[in-house]
Amino acid sequence: MSSNRPDGTAAAGAQEVDVHKRAARVPPESPEEPGLLSRLNRRFLGRLNMRLSLIFSSVFLLGSALLFAATFFSLLTNLRQDDISHINARLLGFWAQFQSGGIDRIVQEIQVENLMMGERPYFVRISDADNNTLVQRYPLIWQNFNFKRLEQVQPDTTDGLITLDSPGVDYKLEVASIKLSPQYYLEVGMSTQSRKLILDLFQRNFFAISALLIVLSFVGGLFISSRTFKPVGQLNRTIRSIINTGKTDARIPVTSAHDELGELVVHFNEMLDRIDRLIREMRNSLDAVAHDLRTPLTRLRGLAELALKGPEDPAQYRKALESALEEAEIILRMLNTLMDISEAESGVMRLRIQPVPLHTLIEELADLYRFSADEKGVVVTTQLPSQVSIPGDPVRLRQVIGNLLDNAVKYTPEGGSVMVSLQDGPDAAVVTVKDTGIGIAEDEIPRIWTRLYRSRAVPMVPGLGLGLSLVKAIVEAHQGTVSVESAPGKGTSVEVRLPFSRAAAS
Template sequence: MLSIQQILKVPRTIGFKIAAGYSFLFACSFVGLTIFAYLFLENTLARQDRQMIRDEVESLQGHYNSGGWAAFNQTVMDNDRFRKNNPFFTRVIHGPEKEEKIFFPQYWKEFDLAALKELPGQTTGKWINLPNQGQTYTLEIFTASQPNGSLFQVGISTEERLSDLQRYEQSFLVISIPLILLAVGGGAFLSRRTLMPMRNMISTVGFIEAGKMDARVPETHTGDELDELGRLFNRMIEKINQLIQGMKGSLDSVAHDLRTPMTRFRNIAEAALQKDHTAPVYREALQECVDESDRILRMLHMLMDISEAEAGTMRLRLQPVNLVPLAEGIVDMYGYVAEEKGIQIKTDFPGEALLEADADRICQVLANLLDNAVKFTEPGGEVGVSIKNLPNRVQIEVIDSGIGIPPEEIQKIWDRLYRGGGATQKGLGLGLSVVNAVVHAHLGDVQVSSVPGSGSIFTVQLPVH
């Protein structure tokens, strides 16, 4: 049972407007077509009546010319036998005295035939409409002349024609009511069927608002725009759900990773307070606190970089860059670390590799890839860095002979704060996430291939422009 408020809201709903619009359009179309059909029928019947009168005039003239008045009179008598329902009116004016003869005057008592005598004489070839006493229909008359100066008039009553039109009007009234009801019902059905995806969407939003994040819009498989909208809505909800789950996971990971440096902060401060109150003790404690704060800031900056890149808002200072000097600087920087581990870094660089890029961000990518390669390569291993100029692109490869990546972890290594199951080195778990984010911000691509125990190959391709 609908409440009064719900009933008052019905006229404002899209479904009601569509149903009302469809019904109104159908009703207007039906009325317009009916009026057109009525006018066409009226005109057709009028032309048929006039054509019958002209045919009768030609017939009477032909018989008069071939047989005189006797043949004329006989033709009128014969026509009366065949047209009892709608006879022809026939009036003759002949002779020097202009004698008048009206055939079968009993048929025409409803008409003031005396008015015909008062009409102007020049009526030959013209139409005359003589109304009946009730002014409901007319006697339509055509005047013709004979070579001897005689006149005769032939007409027909419009009563039968008007009766046909009146039956048409009655049929229209009888048919219009069920058709209008059908239009209203059809409009309501079509609007309900058309807006069903919208109602499903509203219902789904209600479920999601209530906390049921697995609710989805049922697909109708109609292939129309609303069905496509439902599919896009489901994809959007799925993406939002993934982002929410990712945010939860990231927040959990961030909370976990922040707990360690914050605990160290507290432990360093407590230890300093418990020791002798000397400047060296406090200086050492403060230095350790600065190191931990740098670690936290580095983590937060990297998370912000990743978030900006994924949102498409990472600010890039694009400028012409020669990639070779940048790569050489990064290799030199990590050369000392690699040398301490007994790892050899081999390079294969062309004379130059020009592209439009943010130099600082590209250095960040190179540093992270090289840092991982050195970190996960055993002492005595080898790391290779190469740059190639490809058509419209520049390719960077970082190859290591390290521990490799298990196949089930290949796709996970790009996730924020993810650390592989075999990782034994300290790290934030953000390096490869930053690489992926920066490369895609440059409209590039990064891929990895790896064999566990044999090493990994990271391939970065960046567009020249």
């Protein structure tokens, strides 16, 4: 039973516990969800064809801007030069009239022309040597221009044009001057209104056409890039399907194999075919290994159980251990051979390349197998040139020829023969092992290179079914080839081609 303390510590403690409970019930802060703009960026700008279309449109926009700037300034320069030419022509005309009739002649000319230069109005001013205005004519629409500024600038001190402004008007007056005589100056001006109208029209048309072309370029680029990168999208979907399902039977339809993306699709399909084939072979090999290991492991277990159940006899134990060791050696040899085949097929087998005298190696192996061949009544002969040497791994090449001789002697009945020949070709040494044995059925020839395959014609002949697989793997690791010609009852001929080039063999 609790009691409340006068100082209130119990209540404070209860309050503190309650606060902790409430704090524990507060849900953790959820990560901030991406905003709409971020999702749109990932959805649209994250796509390669969209980015390429934007890049293409940006390049087109930049090119259009450069073209507009160059065209605009070129047009502006030409129009300004044209205006200056008109002003200079009028100045020279008035100068000629002054020379023939003085200021009165110029005034008469102005009144006759009504201050129009073709369809364009112009401004005329005549001043004395002190820049005082003597005659000044201009259209009424220009009355708000600051003509007083002309009296502040001495005409003979300016080499170019004097520009006049007017409030509320978006164009200007450009005035040029000429000296009529030591006492008089003449100034003629024209407005930039027509020039501005032409430039504004050019600007509007150019921007309208450019905007339309940019939209068309973006849509066209998006369409073309989407069609171009369609194989990439199919490739992504296929890869995603393989990752999600683990099935490698999906393939990408080939639309065109004449470009880089088409070649990519073809090579990707070929890679999937090879992966699919390797997976099937691996599964078949695992099944075969499991099946073939079951027998020696069962015998090994039976030997151990038999020895344990029998009387305590050291001789019996020793015999059981010897038999178990033989079974373990079979298992170890099978696993080592499988590892050698896998290393050779995957390209990681380490070959100690050195000059290998094939004629000597074949003769040594033939002498070795003659002992077992003589016991079966099989004759082993050789047909070798004086000297043939290739770059290779002598240990691995010994395995190749030894396995071929072992198979030839094993599957040749009594009274048969085995011949090993060596030919010095132009670019490769050719080793042929030919026997007069039982032969191989035509439908079995493609399968004899498969791991753990045993011919159904001789199920009782001992062996692991790995010899020819190892032969093929080692020969191909030396960049060579191996082929078989055989027929049931007519013997078998195995031909191995090993290149002379060390670069090819290394």
